[in-house]
Amino acid sequence: METLERIVLAHRFFAGFEAELGALVAGCARNLRFTPGQYLFHADEDVNQIYLIRHGVVALEIAPPGRAPVMFATEGEGDILGTSWLVPPYRWRFDARAVGLVRAIGLDAQCLRAKCEADHHLGYEMMKRFLPELSARLDQTRLQMLDVYGTAKP
Amino acid sequence: MKAAPLRPAPYRVRRIKRELHGVTTLELVPAQGAVPAFEPGQFNMLYAFGVGEAAISISGDPAQADCLTHTVREMGAISTALAQAHPGTMLGVRGPFGTAWPTRAAEGLDVVLIAGGLGLAPLRPAILRLLAARPLYGRLILLYGARSPNELLYRHELEHWRQRLDVDIHVTVDYADAGWHGNVGVVPRLIPRLGLDAQNTLAMVCGPEVMMRFCGAALHDAGVAMDRIHLSMERNMKCALGLCGHCQFGADFICKTGAVMRYDQVAQRLRLREI
Structure with missing residues (x-):
């Protein structure tokens, strides 16, 4: 567990995290490995885990009915997947596929929610890290929606 | 400033390359005289005769002295006429104009x-x-x-x-x-x-x-x-x-x-x- 704790705290997302809280988070962690093409999860599945990506690239996809999946984002080393772990009903809204070999730390979402509920200091520290991620992704999505490279005039 | 800065010089399209749908790169050579030196980041006014003139950035190698290179996207009547030019088409060119990318100031950085x-x-x-x-x-x-x-x-x-x-x-x-x-x-x-x-x-x-x-x-x-x-x-x-x-x-x-x-x-x- 000590090794996992070190790995968790070394991830960009947990930079500067208190060691004591890091030990609590690491208690919900496990090492994961995905082969190229393997899906980390599919849309509508329960959010059982948050993924701290340590190596490789994960493609986020939405598959419109009858059409090929559309890749709308990629996440790589230092990124986190699973911002909806705190949002009921805790379901994925898209698919996530390993583009190449992916190594990640999986944080058990239920375990983490319970610890955050029991220790609001941990919960607040987690919120302080997740909210900027959510905000940044919202900004990026807005920019993506503008279709800035499109040739059509407004 | 040149003696007649509003008068375009005649250039001939030497080569074209269709880059993407509606996007073409033109290589232009002067009908007479030499290609003026330019700095990266500068633009020329390209004249499609009978249609009009548009500002298009120079996209060629500044070390290549024998032609001007411009990449044009079909957006309106003028840029479409420019992008649909074919080898041999005569175009008017004024320039180069404008400021340059700071390639010298970037040295050492x-x-x-x-x-x-x-x-x-x-x-x-x-x-x-x-x-x-x-x-x-x-x-x-x-x-x-x-x-x-x-x-x-x-x-x-x-x-x-x-x-x-x-x-x-x-x-x-x-x-x-x-x-x-x-x-x-x-x-x-x-x-x-x-x-x-x-x-x-x-x-x-x-x-x-x-x-x-x-x-x-x-x-x-x-x-x-x-x-x-x-x-x-x-x-x-x-x-x-x-x-x-x-x-x-x-x-x-x-x-x-x-x-x-x-x-x-x-x-x-x-x-x-x-x-």
Whole structure:
């Protein structure tokens, strides 16, 4: 567990995290490995885990009915997947596929929610890290929606 | 200034290359005389006879003295006439005009080049100059964003540059299918991941204005000084001599104080809807 704790705290997302809280988070962690093409999860599945990506690239996809999946984002080393772990009903809204070999730390979402509920200091520290991620992704999505490279005039 | 700066010189289209749907690169040679020297970032006024004149950035190698190279996207009547020119077509050329990318000021520094969509064309002369004098610069990073993998400009050249070990190239697209192995997402998102030595970094950015606005902010957030961030502005240019005022951008005429301008000069104006 000590090794996992070190790995968790070394991830960009947990930079500067208190060691004591890091030990609590690491208690919900496990090492994961995905082969190229393997899906980390599919849309509508329960959010059982948050993924701290340590190596490789994960493609986020939405598959419109009858059409090929559309890749709308990629996440790589230092990124986190699973911002909806705190949002009921805790379901994925898209698919996530390993583009190449992916190594990640999986944080058990239920375990983490319970610890955050029991220790609001941990919960607040987690919120302080997740909210900027959510905000940044919202900004990026807005920019993506503008279709800035499109040739059509407004 | 030339004796007759409003009179276009006749040039012949020597070669064309269809880059993308509606995007063509033209190689132009003068009917007489030599090709004028230009600096990366400058533009020419290209005249499609009988249709009109448009400002088009020079996209060729500044070290190649025998022709002018321009990449044109079909947007309106003039650019469509230019992009649909064929070898042998005569066009009018006035220029070069405008300010240049600070390739000399960047010597000794890390350089981040950021292009969006067709914005790679005005940056290409700077990229070629930097690569030709590679030992003069520190880290060289190219970030390029496009709508989809099918809309990447100069794709073969990007692959060629990528094979060099002395330049970091990161390409990202807004959307892709499963066959794409690169990044998906907006260009500004790549900037915090670069691990820039901000005190020793100079940036050159060219693309849609909203993209440049967000890239300028992301570079500044990463610690790059505002006066070391350079953007290529675009407005409707007519005379290109600072006389007619069509390209006015606040207190500046883009044709004279641009197209390449420092971020500290334009950052506030980028947020104004009225200009």
